[in-house]
Amino acid sequence: MGLRYAWSSWRVLLLVFVAEFAFHGFTYGEKASNYNFIQEATSAPIVSFYDYIIIGGGTAGCLLAATLSRNATVLVLEREGSPYVNKTKIRIENTLSTLTDTSPDSFSEAFISEDGVVNIRPRVLGGGTVINAGFYSRAETFFLKQNGLDEALAKDSYEWVERKLVSKPVVLQWQSAVKDGLLEVGVLPYNGFTYDHIIGTKIGGSIFDENGNRHTAADLLEYADPNSIKVYLHAVVQKITFTTKVGLRPKAQGVIFYDAQGVRHMALLKNGSMSEIVSSAGAIGSPQLLLLSGIGPALQLEALGIKVVLNQAIVGQGMADNPLNGLIIPSPVPVELSLVTSVGITKFGYDIEFASGFDFSALSIAQSPANFNQILHALIILLIES
Ligand SMILES: Cc1cc2nc3c(=O)[nH]c(=O)nc-3n(C[C@H](O)[C@H](O)[C@H](O)COP(=O)(O)OP(=O)(O)OC[C@H]3O[C@@H](n4cnc5c(N)ncnc54)[C@H](O)[C@@H]3O)c2cc1C
Incomplete structure (x- = not known):
């Protein structure tokens, strides 16, 4: 049982998946947009139990969830809605308007960094693949070697993604x-x-097909086992909870999330050796969540009145665009x-x-x-x- 923090660099994103999981050459063949495992968080029980809890149904989160659901029960918590509600918004001609639409229900959230750089981050199932430029690349071979990753497995995994998402423009x-x-x-x-x-x-490859339709990481949920996965939308995770014992490292226990009506829910890990919480809430969302959960530089957390669970100096540091x-x-x-x-x-x-x-x-x-x-x-x- 533990906590895993998914990388956010888009150059290496797929490798998170490659490193962790084996290729599964099967498909359930139905469209993810039709799945009834994708539901509003208002329908979630107040307390529930899963083998894996994935925070953020973005690019990394959807990949991981689809794969993990083959052998375990998986919960995905996405803070906003589905890209399938309005498919015209994800057509190629609407890329610019969708990217720059920052109204409350939009797929993009505008923010300005502390040093004044105007930026946008996704808030939708499928994450960055719903608003980005759609350019698809495999990682460089030296990256695989540097990180001790299996090249054959990486190739299979790329093909797994490419079958659903990528076209030759x-x-x-x-x-x-x-x-x-x-x-x-x-x-x-x-x-x-x-x-x-x-x-x-x-x-290069593109996640837009020849008809101008964008394919997003949410489409990869088509690979998921519908009986083992639950995806809640408008589920804002507020913090990860930990059990602490003197002399031992803290253990991730569950998450607290809120639905669209402000109701508080808890999702807890089952007591299995495989159980993990994966924070895949994006380059900003993941460190933010760790800090809110008490993992980060102790002085900074104490100054904000957050109880320190683990003094971890690098959380939230060294960010660069x-x-x-x-x-x-x-x-x-x-x-x-x-x-x-x-x-x-x-x-x-x-x-x-x-x-x-x-x-x-x-x-x-x-x-x-x-x-x-x-x-x-x-x-x-x-x-x-x-
Ligand atoms: C404008 C733009 C263009 C880009 N173009 C390309 C490109 O052409 N090719 C390419 O490969 N990459 C591109 N990228 C980068 C790429 O899209 C991202 O690197 C990638 O999507 C990051 O994936 P991720 O899973 O780390 O995070 P994301 O895909 O951002 O997913 C994070 C998810 O977590 C959710 N979340 C956050 N906080 C919480 C919370 N507290 N509770 C619940 N859910 C939460 C968010 O709503 C989001 O859905 C582009 C990015 C941008 C912004």
Whole structure:
């Protein structure tokens, strides 16, 4: 029994899954959107027991839950709703409006970091895969080696994800032109279509299919055993509870969560050796939850009146965002709608990605940076740290 803290870096996210679980080559074949195991938290019992409790039904949380439910009972607690309630919001043409919609029921939550950087984090089943750019890569081979991960198992696991979520994008004019441009300026070699993250220019995978529909991590719940899993929506986890004994490390015992009507519920771990609580609430949500639960720098917790369960200096420290520079060029003529497809992976530690066709004028002035609401047809170039 214990507590596990899922990594949040998107480059390595899949490897959390790879490291922990074996490939299961089966499917229940039904659509997750139809499953009755996904319910509102208001229907949850006041106290319940599971082998695994997963906090945050995001990118990592859905993967883990689907796999773990094969051999154990699993509870997923997601603080907001389902992406299936409004499928038009997750179509490719609505990417920008969905990302910038921060109204109370939206899939995106805006925040500003202490150093003033405007940012967004997901709040929806499927997490970041519901609002992100949909670009899919496998981790670098050196990462697998560095972390002692089994390459064959990693490959099987990637394929498990790819079968449900990933498509080969159609390359039209703009993406074809930028691919040629990358090669011309020396982002070499040309690696063709590949999921591998390797130096050079490539056509990458996308979680948007050829019809412009986004596939999210919530779709992976189709792999779950419907008899062993429960997913509660609008279930905000407030803290993890621990049992403490003098001289022993604290043991995770359960979680306290609140439903949409403010009713308090407890989910507890069954007394098995496999039982674990997995905190997969995102790069900000997970450390926040640990701190609220008394795991973190003792001085900081005491100053906030939080009882210290474990003095752990690094929790909530050293956070950094991927630096990104964007160039948005208004096009006088309509251009194809595209998201990250042709990509330049440079040896200097940054990637060059492209999008096109987004209509900034459709955004409200409040959502749109100064003057952007005059851009009808945008060509977008992004420089992102690898
Ligand atoms: C704008 C944008 C574009 C991106 N583009 C790409 C891309 O093209 N390709 C790529 O690979 N990555 C991309 N990423 C990054 C990627 O989406 C994230 O790294 C990834 O989704 C993180 O997964 P996660 O499981 O750690 O967290 P998340 O997917 O964020 O999941 C965390 C979940 O926990 C829930 N939660 C939080 N707190 C609580 C609580 N207290 N109780 C219950 N639930 C809670 C949240 O609602 C959320 O659903 C992008 C990210 C952004 C923001």
